Amino acid sequence: MVVRYQLAGRDLGEVRFAISPLNELVLSLHAWQDPGRYPLHLPWIRELQRLRGRLAADLLVELVNGDLWTPDFLTPRPWSPLTRLEDELAAIRRTPQEVVDRDLRLVTGGSRLPAVLRGSDVLDRILDALAGYWEICFAPHWPRMRALLEGDVTYRGREIAQRGLAAMFAGLAGRVRLTGDTVEVHVRSDVHWTRPVTGGLTLVPSMWTSSASAPILPDEPPMIIYRARGLGTLWEAQPLPAPGALAGLLGAHRAGLLVRLATPASSTELAVRLGVTTTAVNQHLRALRAAGLLVSARHGRSVLYRRSDLADRLVASASPPS
CATH class of the missing domain: 1.10.10.10 (Winged helix-like DNA-binding domain superfamily/Winged helix DNA-binding domain)
Structure with missing residues (x-):
């Protein structure tokens, strides 16, 4: 199916890039469901298996389904390449309960949520579980992860300057293209909608997508998450130069x-x-x-x-x- 973002007038000048630690954290849960899809992350996945006993794994595993969907409220649109995890978690903590329930039901696919996702305190428990997951499994590696994502943003900016916006969009993934004033994203989800862009279209490089994706619901802020360049080098051993x-x-x-x-x-x-x-x-x-x-x-x-x-x-x- 296809998601279409219509860009008109100043919207073309408001295409921006951003990096989201929270997006990367939540999307990495895909590897919990299907580690075979992420062979480039095998060193990290091996470490994860060893550390899962220290995590709230019973809750975290329910945040991604067999189609590798995650709740939209947990993958918000970031605003800057300098986004901090603590700022994103603070913003998510203000999500209305009805939005939390709606998005969790969309992911779990049932009218009755799993027991671990029920209760008025479910949002606090989810965020606490994600914070613990970050400290144990992500924080030690985030400097090199962020360096890879920032390198991608730098490359895309140079591509816009040298080849133009259409060429940059075409280079994001085979599922993305700019035709006239409309950006099309071919997604695996059973959705099909077109909407104008308000507030700018945000492009977010990720280590955890095989191509490109967009929010499931049209009322979510305009955003495209795409696969970052250079993933094959992320976990390569680095030399230890010394005098x-x-x-x-x-x-x-x-x-x-x-x-x-x-x-x-x-x-x-x-x-x-x-x-x-x-x-x-x-x-x-x-x-x-x-x-x-x-x-x-x-x-x-x-x-x-x-x-x-x-x-x-x-x-x-x-x-x-x-």
């Missing part, structure tokens, strides 16, 4: 970790970046902290490590002058 003198003193792995930890990171994030186990990373981190070269602090449910002042001086003295 030769520092590597000779500490060993290549520990020296490389010190160089990387100019900005805070968790052991889980480092393990995924480097393509090694968390246990191996933790051994090096403990040794470096015991030597006074790292400091650590708890951030939510994660422990973040960064270089100490002593390590900053050591790295600076070992690095060749630029």
